[in-house]
Amino acid sequence: MELRHLRYFLAVASHQNVRAASEELHVSQPAVSRQIQDLEDELGIQLFERLPRGIRLSRAGEAFREDISRVMAALGVACERAQRVSRGEIGELRIGYVEVAGWEGIVPDTFHAFRESAPEVRLELTPTGTPDQLAMIRAGMLDGGFIYQFDPLPPNLAALHLGEHGVLLAMPSRWAQRPDRPVKLNDLTGERFIFFHRNAYPAYYDLLLTACALSGLVPHIVQEGQNEAAVLSLVSAGIGLAIVNDRNRYRPPAQVEFREIEDLNIRLPLRFVYRHERTNPALQNMLACLENR
Amino acid sequence: MELRHLRYFLAVASHQNVRAASEELHVSQPAVSRQIQDLEDELGIQLFERLPRGIRLSRAGEAFREDISRVMAALGVACERAQRVSRGEIGELRIGYVEVAGWEGIVPDTFHAFRESAPEVRLELTPTGTPDQLAMIRAGMLDGGFIYQFDPLPPNLAALHLGEHGVLLAMPSRWAQRPDRPVKLNDLTGERFIFFHRNAYPAYYDLLLTACALSGLVPHIVQEGQNEAAVLSLVSAGIGLAIVNDRNRYRPPAQVEFREIEDLNIRLPLRFVYRHERTNPALQNMLACLENR
DNA sequence: CAGATTGATGCTTTCAAGGCATCAGTATAG
DNA sequence: CTATACTGATGCCTTGAAAGCATCAATCTG
Structure with missing residues (x-):
C-alpha cells in the first residue's frame, strides 16, 4: 500500500465517481480504477460497491474514508511540524546564563527578542555558573549559554563576544x-x-x-x-x-x-557559547537575535 | 511522498543506521539512502544529521518520527477497522420488528444470538408495523426487519420465512x-x-x-x-x-x-425481510444467525 | 434507437525504485 | 602506523509497476 492508493481512494470517495476523481488527480481514469482495485485486493475487502452505472462507498469504505482522512490530515500536520521545527519556529531551546548577567542588558534583551521572534519555542532557562554551563553544553543538556569566558574554549564550542563587564x-x-x-x-x-x-x-x-x-x-x-x-x-x-x-x-x-x-x-568578557554543530534549529534563531541586536 | 518513504524513514530512525534498516526492509542500502534523501528533498528539511561515520536524527527528524509513528499506527488501525466492518464484526445494524413478534420466539432469540456472535455491532432495534418497516428498508433507514408478510414483496427485497403465528x-x-x-x-x-x-x-x-x-x-x-x-x-x-x-x-x-x-x-407468516443487495456486512451475520437457528 | 456516460480491461510505454559496484571518510584491530 | 572493516553516498544499469491509449460492456438519456 502506498499513499497514492489512499489519495486516489479519498478522491474517488469524495466524488463518488472515478472519472471526476481522475481529473482532479490529473491522471487517466483507468489508472485510478486500477489503483482502487489494487487497494481493495491488498485490504482484501470491497471499498466500493460497483453499481450498474457508477460506484458507491461500501460500509467498510465509509469507515475507511473517515479514518484515512484523519490519517492524511495527521500526515500533513506531521510534515508541517517537522518543517517548523527545522526552521526553529517550534521546539525547545535550553539556555544557560550567569545569573548576574541576566539582570540587565543584552542577556534579558536577547531572551525578549527571541520570545518575540519565536514565540512557540519553549525557552528553558538555567541560571548557573560558567563551568557548569560549559559542561552541560558539551553534554548536550544545554543548547547554549551566556558565560564569562577566561579559559580557552574546549573544541567543538563556538562563542559570540557580547561585551565586557567590570x-x-x-x-x-x-x-x-x-x-x-x-x-x-x-x-x-x-x-x-x-x-x-x-x-x-x-x-x-x-x-x-x-x-x-x-x-x-x-x-x-x-x-x-x-x-x-x-x-x-x-x-x-x-x-x-x-x-x-x-x-x-x-x-x-x-x-x-x-x-x-x-x-x-x-574586564569580564561576556560570551554566548554553543556547540559548533548547531543541532537545534531554534539556536540559529537565538544567534540571529544576538547578531542583529 | 509515498508510504515507502515513511516506512524507510522509520526503519532508519529506529536503527539510527542505514545498513541495518536496509536489511530489515529487505532492500539494498543505496535504495534506502536514496529514499531518505528524496524524502528530505521533498520536505525541504534535513531529517538526519550526517556524521563522519553514520547518521543521527535531527531535531526535526525526531519530531517527524514521533508524528509519523502515530500516523502509521493510525493507518494500521484504519485498515483493521475497515476489514472488521467488512466482516460485519463492527458497525451498526438497524433492524425493525413487529412488537408482538419480539416478545417470544425466534425474534428475541435471534437478537441474542446476534449479540453473541457480533458483540461489537451496535444493534439498533425499531419496533414498528410491517408497512413502516418495508418503507424504511426500501429507504435504507433499516437494514432488515421482522414482519408479517401478506402482500408480495416489492422488488429488491428478499425474505426469509421464519414460521407462522395464529x-x-x-x-x-x-x-x-x-x-x-x-x-x-x-x-x-x-x-x-x-x-x-x-x-x-x-x-x-x-x-x-x-x-x-x-x-x-x-x-x-x-x-x-x-x-x-x-x-x-x-x-x-x-x-x-x-x-x-x-x-x-x-x-x-x-x-x-x-x-x-x-x-x-x-396464519400470519413471519418473515425476515432485507434489501437484496445486502449492503451492510453485519446483515450477513444476522442472516447466518437466522439460518443456523 | 442513437449517443453519452459509467467503470473495467488489454496492450504498450515510461519513469523511478532497486540492485550492483564503487567511492570517500573514519573507526578499530593488530 | 597500517590494514581492515564499516559508515553512507554516488554512478550506472535493470526491471517492474504505474500511467496512458484504445476499447469494451453496461446503462442511462434524449
Whole structure:
C-alpha cells in the first residue's frame, strides 16, 4: 500500500465517481480504477460497491474514508511540524546564563527578542555558573549559554563576544563611612577579603590576584564562597570585602555598598557559547537575535 | 511522498543506521539512502544529521518520527477497522420488528444470538408495523426487519420465512363468563367488533374478512384502531371483540381474555425481510444467525 | 434507437525504485 | 602506523509497476 492508493481512494470517495476523481488527480481514469482495485485486493475487502452505472462507498469504505482522512490530515500536520521545527519556529531551546548577567542588558534583551521572534519555542532557562554551563553544553543538556569566558574554549564550542563587564569593591554598609567615592587597591592593604574558590574559575582567580599584586595588594583572604552570591552574603554579614561583578549594582544585597576601584581594570568578557554543530534549529534563531541586536 | 518513504524513514530512525534498516526492509542500502534523501528533498528539511561515520536524527527528524509513528499506527488501525466492518464484526445494524413478534420466539432469540456472535455491532432495534418497516428498508433507514408478510414483496427485497403465528379472539374479561374454551365464528354474529384500519394491512384485512364470511360471519365493526395495541386497548375498555395475533397471550392486557377460534385458520407468516443487495456486512451475520437457528 | 456516460480491461510505454559496484571518510584491530 | 572493516553516498544499469491509449460492456438519456 502506498499513499497514492489512499489519495486516489479519498478522491474517488469524495466524488463518488472515478472519472471526476481522475481529473482532479490529473491522471487517466483507468489508472485510478486500477489503483482502487489494487487497494481493495491488498485490504482484501470491497471499498466500493460497483453499481450498474457508477460506484458507491461500501460500509467498510465509509469507515475507511473517515479514518484515512484523519490519517492524511495527521500526515500533513506531521510534515508541517517537522518543517517548523527545522526552521526553529517550534521546539525547545535550553539556555544557560550567569545569573548576574541576566539582570540587565543584552542577556534579558536577547531572551525578549527571541520570545518575540519565536514565540512557540519553549525557552528553558538555567541560571548557573560558567563551568557548569560549559559542561552541560558539551553534554548536550544545554543548547547554549551566556558565560564569562577566561579559559580557552574546549573544541567543538563556538562563542559570540557580547561585551565586557567590570568589577566593583563590595563592602559591608557600616564600613563605608565615606560617601560613594572610588577607592584604590593599595588603600585596602590589611583589609580582610572574601574570594570565591579558585578551582571554580582558576583563570579569573589568577587574573584577579595578579592584578591586585600589580597594584601592590596581596589580599588577606579570610574566607571563600562557593560563588559570587555566597561571597556577597558573607560581605553582607560583615565578614570582609570582596571584588565582584559590577552587575551586582542592579540588585544590591542588603547591608552592602559598592565602590569603583580606580586602579583595577579587570574586564569580564561576556560570551554566548554553543556547540559548533548547531543541532537545534531554534539556536540559529537565538544567534540571529544576538547578531542583529 | 509515498508510504515507502515513511516506512524507510522509520526503519532508519529506529536503527539510527542505514545498513541495518536496509536489511530489515529487505532492500539494498543505496535504495534506502536514496529514499531518505528524496524524502528530505521533498520536505525541504534535513531529517538526519550526517556524521563522519553514520547518521543521527535531527531535531526535526525526531519530531517527524514521533508524528509519523502515530500516523502509521493510525493507518494500521484504519485498515483493521475497515476489514472488521467488512466482516460485519463492527458497525451498526438497524433492524425493525413487529412488537408482538419480539416478545417470544425466534425474534428475541435471534437478537441474542446476534449479540453473541457480533458483540461489537451496535444493534439498533425499531419496533414498528410491517408497512413502516418495508418503507424504511426500501429507504435504507433499516437494514432488515421482522414482519408479517401478506402482500408480495416489492422488488429488491428478499425474505426469509421464519414460521407462522395464529390469531385469537380477544374479549373484555367481563364478557367472558364461560371458562377458557374455543369459540366458533358464527357464535359471534351480532357481536360488536374492533378492527384495524384496512389501509394499514389491506391484504390481511381482506383475508380476515373473507375467512369470517366463509364461516358465516360478517362482523359488525364498531370502531377501528391504528394498530393492534390500539385495538386491544379498545377491547380492554369493553368496546367490543377483536381478532388479534396469538402472541398477545405472552403479554395480555388488563381486562382482556383470549379464546381460540375453532373455525378460523388464519396464519400470519413471519418473515425476515432485507434489501437484496445486502449492503451492510453485519446483515450477513444476522442472516447466518437466522439460518443456523 | 442513437449517443453519452459509467467503470473495467488489454496492450504498450515510461519513469523511478532497486540492485550492483564503487567511492570517500573514519573507526578499530593488530 | 597500517590494514581492515564499516559508515553512507554516488554512478550506472535493470526491471517492474504505474500511467496512458484504445476499447469494451453496461446503462442511462434524449
